[in-house]
Amino acid sequence: MSVLVYIENPKGNFKKAANELIFFGRSVADKMNVECHAVVLGSVSSFDAIQNAGAHKIHHFSDNSFDAFDSQQVAKIVDTAANAVGAKVIVVGHTANGKSILGRVAVRQNAGSVSGVNTMPTLDGGFKIKKGVFSGKATAEFEIKSDVKVLSLMGNSFQASDFDNTAEIVTDSSTNSDSSVTITDLSTVEGTVPLPEAELVVSAGRGMKGPENWGIIDELANELGATTACSRPVADIGWRPHHEHVGQTGVAIRPNLYIAAGISGAIQHLAGVNQSKTIVVINKDPEAPFFKAADYGICADLFDVVPKITEALKKYKANN
Amino acid sequence: MNLLVCISKTPETTAKIGFTDGDSKFNEEGVQFIMNPYDEWYALVRAIELKESVGGKVVAINVGPASNDVVIRKALAIGADEAVRINAEPQSAMTTAKYIADYAKSGDFDIVFLGKETIDYNGSEVGSMVAEYLDLPFFSYVSKLEMDGSKAIVTRDVEGGQETAEYTGAFVLSAAKGLAEQRIPNMRGIMMAKRKPLNVIEPSATEDLSVVVKYELPEAKSGVKMLDADDMDELVRLLHEEAKVI
Numbered sequence: 191m192s193v194l195v196y197i198e199n200p201k202g203n204f205k206k207a208a209n210e211l212i213f214f215g216r217s218v219a220d221k222m223n224v225e226c227h228a229v230v231l232g233s234v235s236s237f238d239a240i241q242n243a244g245a246h247k248i249h250h251f252s253d254n255s256f257d258a259f260d261s262q263q264v265a266k267i268v269d270t271a272a273n274a275v276g277a278k279v280i281v282v283g284h285t286a287n288g289k290s291i292l293g294r295v296a297v298r299q300n301a302g303s304v305s306g307v308n309t310m311p312t313l314d315g316g317f318k319i320k321k322g323v324f325s326g327k328a329t330a331e332f333e334i335k336s337d338v339k340v341l342s343l344m345g346n347s348f349q350a351s352d353f354d355n356t357a358e359i360v361t362d363s364s365t366n367s368d369s370s371v372t373i374t375d376l377s378t379v380e381g382t383v384p385l386p387e388a389e390l391v392v393s394a395g396r397g398m399k400g401p402e403n404w405g406i407i408d409e410l411a412n413e414l415g416a417t418t419a420c421s422r423p424v425a426d427i428g429w430r431p432h433h434e435h436v437g438q439t440g441v442a443i444r445p446n447l448y449i450a451a452g453i454s455g456a457i458q459h460l461a462g463v464n465q466s467k468t469i470v471v472i473n474k475d476p477e478a479p480f481f482k483a484a485d486y487g488i489c490a491d492l493f494d495v496v497p498k499i500t501e502a503l504k505k506y507k508a509n510n
Numbered sequence: 511m512n513l514l515v516c517i518s519k520t521p522e523t524t525a526k527i528g529f530t531d532g533d534s535k536f537n538e539e540g541v542q543f544i545m546n547p548y549d550e551w552y553a554l555v556r557a558i559e560l561k562e563s564v565g566g567k568v569v570a571i572n573v574g575p576a577s578n579d580v581v582i583r584k585a586l587a588i589g590a591d592e593a594v595r596i597n598a599e600p601q602s603a604m605t606t607a608k609y610i611a612d613y614a615k616s617g618d619f620d621i622v623f624l625g626k627e628t629i630d631y632n633g634s635e636v637g638s639m640v641a642e643y644l645d646l647p648f649f650s651y652v653s654k655l656e657m658d659g660s661k662a663i664v665t666r667d668v669e670g671g672q673e674t675a676e677y678t679g680a681f682v683l684s685a686a687k688g689l690a691e692q693r694i695p696n697m698r699g700i701m702m703a704k705r706k707p708l709n710v711i712e713p714s715a716t717e718d719l720s721v722v723v724k725y726e727l728p729e730a731k732s733g734v735k736m737l738d739a740d741d742m743d744e745l746v747r748l749l750h751e752e753a754k755v756i
């Protein structure tokens with residue numbers, strides 16, 4: 191018996207989410223007194239980042255035909271690996287690719303599934319686990335009754351830490367993907383943490399007046415090491431790239447810190463950010479609904495306040 | 511092209527969320543239900559556009575009770591040609607997917623469209639399950655779909671960007687924002703919808719392997735702390751010492 195985690199390595203590199211997934215898988219495995227195994231597909235530049243993340247064994251299907259993602263092929267490999275290691279719990283990330291294999295693996299394993307979980311399961315009196323529902327307005331506890339369980343883990347739910355064992359890497363170079371899907375382009379922003387993984391996010395909305403004013407947001411984000419996000423209208427009118435749009439129709443995130451400048455806080459916006467641990471709202475309207483969901487509020491002109499926060503951060507960094 | 515569009519029903523976005531039966535059931539009282547926005551605005555409309563340009567038919571399918579017929583009629587009013595309702599109260603994504611796939615196998619569908627997720631349970635599970643039952647490729651979070659003869663060119667949203675793929679053959683996709691522009695049903699559509707077929711199918715019983723046992727509402731925020739705009743050192747101090755996020 192074991193817990194199996196499917197780890198993504200976009201463009202050959204492991205992201206922070208990989209460590210968090212393995213940490214979660216290992217913690218569940220420890221609760222069940224079984225081993226934690228990980229599956230990795232395609233090119234890997236280095237295993238260093240995840241070798242102590244908690245897995246006992248990492249099964250690497252190294253053929254570069256797997257670099258092009260095809261949910262059908264990946265699900266097949268994860269399913270086969272799960273059978274080989276007797277996986278009772280299979281965990282994937284709650285990401286575009288993770289979610290596209292979650293259901294496939296569940297069907298193959300005839301397993302009950304819960305997507306977007308954000309807590310550890312409880313095991314006594316049945317396998318139970320929680321996730322946010324109704325766009326973060328409530329939590330639901332699910333019970334999975336099947337022998338095998340499939341989960342996707344919401345990013346930023348746990349703080350990963352290393353374990354004292356080093357994972358054994360088992361390489362399979364002979365299996366390849368026989369995908370009939372052709373990937374012609376993959377364009378993703380490099381150098382910044384993707385929104386669903388970001389611990390710190392600086393976001394702005396229509397209060398910015400125009401795309402030319404975003405410099406102050408970028409400066410604050412740079413100073414913090416934060417990822418930038420935006421409200422929907424701002425992405426719709428093309429002031430910001432579409433992948434930055436958070437909310438009900440965009441990305442749902444749960445960073446440790448969410449700073450919102452010039453965003454009113456409409457319910458559809460809150461739906462994507464209300465699970466953030468700490469929310470700071472900057473708005474010149476004291477009646478802005480966002481203040482009700484905030485931990486810290488500053489009622490003032492953002493063009494005045496945002497640069498001041500950047501300055502205060504610089505000062506703080508210099509003194510610490 | 512033969513196109514199947516999966517439509518679901520969800521509480522309206524601003525609905526007040528509450529529970530009954532010892533917090534084990536969603537309280538539907540006074541809640542207004544709508545067609546899931548991803549299904550209505552993007553999946554359904556793109557399917558209708560494709561049919562309009564290359565011919566064929568659009569079938570809308572829902573797994574749910576008779577009270578869902580209102581939502582299904584709306585899909586017909588927007589432009590689906592016919593509809594099917596699998597008469598069951600879905601409890602889990604897998605059961606829903608199984609029913610949809612069983613129906614899809616009986617027709618000769620080129621593309622099965624779903625929404626990227628329902629806005630109530632935010633599951634994003636049904637699509638990949640339908641694809642697996644049908645043994646077809648699955649493209650999730652599709653924000654652009656073009657046909658070049660029999661070849662489909664699909665752009666999907668991934669973390670921090672987009673991926674474009676090409677495929678020839680039947681497939682399943684889940685629709686994200688951008689795939690199409692919302693259409694509002696007109697009077698003629700609403701009148702015609704009344705005469706379009708809505709077939710009801712009784713499913714075989716299937717066991718739900720994953721069910722909700724309890725709901726909770728989040729703890730109320732302790733209230734916002736308003737800060738002086740001229741003292742952002744205080745904000746930084748609080749973020750460090752109190753919130754411990756920097």
Ligand SMILES: Cc1cc2nc3c(=O)[nH]c(=O)nc-3n(C[C@H](O)[C@H](O)[C@H](O)COP(=O)(O)OP(=O)(O)OC[C@H]3O[C@@H](n4cnc5c(N)ncnc54)[C@H](O)[C@@H]3O)c2cc1C
Pocket residue numbers: 394395396397398420421422423424435436437438439440451452453454455456457458459462472473474475478490491492493523547
């Ligand atoms: C079905 C549906 C789904 C939706 N999904 C989403 C979604 O996923 N994400 C999303 O964000 N929205 C979504 N929306 C839209 C949402 O309802 C709001 O319209 C939107 O979030 C508003 O964006 P905003 O706050 O940037 O703009 P506005 O509502 O125009 O707010 C601008 C704010 O900036 C403040 N402001 C202006 N100037 C300054 C200044 N100089 N200094 C400080 N403050 C200033 C104003 O007081 C105001 O509060 C959805 C809507 C619907 C109907």
Ligand SMILES: Nc1ncnc2c1ncn2[C@@H]1O[C@H](COP(=O)(O)O)[C@@H](O)[C@H]1O
Pocket residue numbers: 516517518519546548549571572573574600603606623624625626627628631632633634635636637
């Ligand atoms: N009861 C249902 N009947 C038909 N389609 C559904 C049903 N539930 C979900 N779907 C489809 O599956 C998509 C994803 O749903 P989910 O996996 O529940 O988030 C929805 O956007 C619909 O297209």
